[in-house]
Amino acid sequence: MTFEKVCSLKDVQEPGSLRVELDDVDIAVVRFEGNVYAIEDLCSHAEVPLSEGDVEEFRGAPTIECWLHGSCFDLRTGEPTNLPATDPVSVYPVRVEGEDVFVDVAIDDSLPAAASN
Numbered sequence: 001m002t003f004e005k006v007c008s009l010k011d012v013q014e015p016g017s018l019r020v021e022l023d024d025v026d027i028a029v030v031r032f033e034g035n036v037y038a039i040e041d042l043c044s045h046a047e048v049p050l051s052e053g054d055v056e057e058f059r060g061a062p063t064i065e066c067w068l069h070g071s072c073f074d075l076r077t078g079e080p081t082n083l084p085a086t087d088p089v090s091v092y093p094v095r096v097e098g099e100d101v102f103v104d105v106a107i108d109d110s111l112p113a114a115a116s117n
C-alpha cells in the first residue's frame with residue numbers, strides 16, 4: 001500500500017466532499033458522521049462528478065448522491081443504493097493522521113474503507 005496525502009481535514013466540510021486528484025485518478029474525499037471516505041469521483045451512470053452531490057444517509061447507508069439522476073453510492077463499498085446507476089464505483093483506503101488525510105489509489109479496494117477522525 002502506498003498512502004499519499006491528498007488534503008487536510010479542514011479542507012472538507014462535515015458532512016461534505018472535496019474533489020482531489022491522485023496519480024491521475026479523480027477522487028471524492030468525503031466526511032460523514034466522523035468518518036472519512038475516498039470514492040471514485042465519477043458516477044457510473046453518466047460520468048458526473050459525485051463530489052458535486054449531497055452527502056447523506058440513505059436506506060441506512062452513508063452515501064453520496066449523484067445530482068443528475070439521484071443515484072446514491074454507499075461510501076463504504078461504492079455500490080449504488082438505488083437506480084438508475086447499477087454499477088459500483090471504486091472506493092479507496094483512507095488514513096487520517098492528525099489533520100492530514102492520506103489515500104491509497106494503488107489498490108482498487110472493493111472492501112469497506114473508511115477512517116475515523
Ligand code: FES
Binds near residue numbers: 071
Ligand atoms: S449520471 Fe449519476 S445517476 Fe445518472
